[in-house]
Amino acid sequence: xxxxxxxxxxxxxxxxxxxxxxxxxxxxxxxxxxxxxxxxxxxxxxxxxxxxxxxxxxxxxxxxxxxxxxxxxxxxxxxxxxxxxxxxxxxxxxxxxxxxxxxxxxxxxxxxxxxxxxxxxxxxxxxxxxxxxxxxxxxxxxxxxxxxxxxxxxxxxxxxxxxxxxxxxxxxxxxxxxxxxxxxxxxxxxxxxxxxxxxxxxxxxxxxxxxxxxxxxxxxxxxxxxxxxxxxxxxxxxxxxxxxxxxxxxxxxxxxxxxxxxxxxxxxxxxxxxxxxxxxxxxxxxxxx
Numbered sequence: 001x002x003x004x005x006x007x008x009x010x011x012x013x014x015x016x017x018x019x020x021x022x023x024x025x026x027x028x029x030x031x032x033x034x035x036x037x038x039x040x041x042x043x044x045x046x047x048x049x050x051x052x053x054x055x056x057x058x059x060x061x062x063x064x065x066x067x068x069x070x071x072x073x074x075x076x077x078x079x080x081x082x083x084x085x086x087x088x089x090x091x092x093x094x095x096x097x098x099x100x101x102x103x104x105x106x107x108x109x110x111x112x113x114x115x116x117x118x119x120x121x122x123x124x125x126x127x128x129x130x131x132x133x134x135x136x137x138x139x140x141x142x143x144x145x146x147x148x149x150x151x152x153x154x155x156x157x158x159x160x161x162x163x164x165x166x167x168x169x170x171x172x173x174x175x176x177x178x179x180x181x182x183x184x185x186x187x188x189x190x191x192x193x194x195x196x197x198x199x200x201x202x203x204x205x206x207x208x209x210x211x212x213x214x215x216x217x218x219x220x221x222x223x224x225x226x227x228x229x230x231x232x233x234x235x236x237x238x239x240x241x242x243x244x245x246x247x248x249x250x251x252x253x254x255x256x257x258x259x260x261x262x263x264x265x266x267x268x269x270x271x272x273x274x275x276x277x278x279x280x281x282x283x284x285x286x287x288x289x
Contacts, residue, residue: 007103011152014105015193021073022156022191029065035184038065048174051185053162058186059111082144090128090143106150111158121281122159125214126205127196130240153196159218160186197236198224201278202261212240217279227261227276239264
């Protein structure tokens with residue numbers, strides 16, 4: 001028997017292989033013009049209906065387009081994939097080692113589009129809930145397996161540019177013979193792999209749900225240079241488990257809940273400079289484009 005492979009070694013190996021896989025995906029779903037090869041829906045009469053620019057629709061179709069390739073990746077690398085039992089469960093994909101079912105990796109597929117005003121930034125991602133299953137790592141509420149049973153929590157991220165559509169673009173019907181003349185709704189893909197904490201911000205990803213938000217500068221996302229980069233995953237966990245629960249008194253004598261990493265570090269007695277700043281996109285002037 002060979003030397004026993006640790007979970008951390010398996011995690012590093014999984015990440016390496018997943019990176020190699022996503023680096024090849026772009027050429028598999030785009031043409032020579034960098035447009036998405038998906039042009040629309042087709043009916044039995046060979047009519048092609050173009051896709052809406054709605055991000056939820058694009059995300060779902062991308063997921064369908066990529067899933068057979070992801071399944072091949074899992075088979076080639078000794079993993080089974082378990083899909084969530086319910087639509088709102090975390091994660092999108094549970095990779096389970098065929099040789100050791102105790103080794104699991106959570107992978108969420110996340111898509112977003114570049115900021116048209118400043119393409120160095122994107123619209124950002126939601127990185128999952130900081131609610132029940134995140135706080136209680138043994139909970140099975142809204143999660144396929146308890147959070148603590150996953151050896152790693154990964155994002156397979158997709159950043160794209162939206163194509164400019166004519167006003168009637170979403171309603172025009174084409175024939176199959178016109179496929180090449182149809183402008184894809186998205187193009188210029190950029191794929192990446194990161195652990196969730198690496199690209200996390202200290203802000204909510206959406207205002208109506210308890211979702212962790214991501215950073216938005218694309219170069220920092222690709223580099224995994226999130227707010228917690230210097231602090232590490234333990235501080236990411238500590239901050240988001242306690243998000244909005246710790247109250248402090250401001251200089252003006254008002255009570256407020258902590259909702260920024262600098263406030264949290266000060267409360268914990270740590271140097272605020274340990275946090276990477278959250279960089280907001282700015283609107284570029286015409287002569288800067």
